[in-house]
Amino acid sequence: MTHEQRHKARTQLVDRRRTLAREIRDALVASGEQHFIDLAGQVPDAGETSFAHLLADVDAALADRHVQALRDVDAALARLDADEYGQCEDCGTPIPDARLKAWPEARRCVPCQTRLEHGHGMIAAPRL
Numbered sequence: 001m002t003h004e005q006r007h008k009a010r011t012q013l014v015d016r017r018r019t020l021a022r023e024i025r026d027a028l029v030a031s032g033e034q035h036f037i038d039l040a041g042q043v044p045d046a047g048e049t050s051f052a053h054l055l056a057d058v059d060a061a062l063a064d065r066h067v068q069a070l071r072d073v074d075a076a077l078a079r080l081d082a083d084e085y086g087q088c089e090d091c092g093t094p095i096p097d098a099r100l101k102a103w104p105e106a107r108r109c110v111p112c113q114t115r116l117e118h119g120h121g122m123i124a125a126p127r128l
């Protein structure tokens, strides 16, 4: 992966985290529950720091999909730092560019992701 590709991926991931942070905050506020509204106040605007841990006790039904995506984004940024970004977590093959473009926090190639979703009853992740 070139320096430029890495830079692009990082920008994309940071953007994505910002969007997710906003959506999570909106969902928390919209819930009308004081505890969640308090929590929403702690979600940073720019999303520059990891705050997934803040949301550990958020009602699963509320913002769960976004919280999960946020954790994936954080994990992707960590992989970027470790120079492992863009490789399938399971089989190690490079994840196709088109998939990474549409879903920058993708952790697995399509075959591995499909196998996981169908094999272990995990929460379905967005797919191309």
Ligand SMILES: [Zn+2]
Binding pocket: 088, 089, 090, 091, 092, 093, 108, 109, 110, 111, 112, 113
């Ligand atoms: Zn794979």
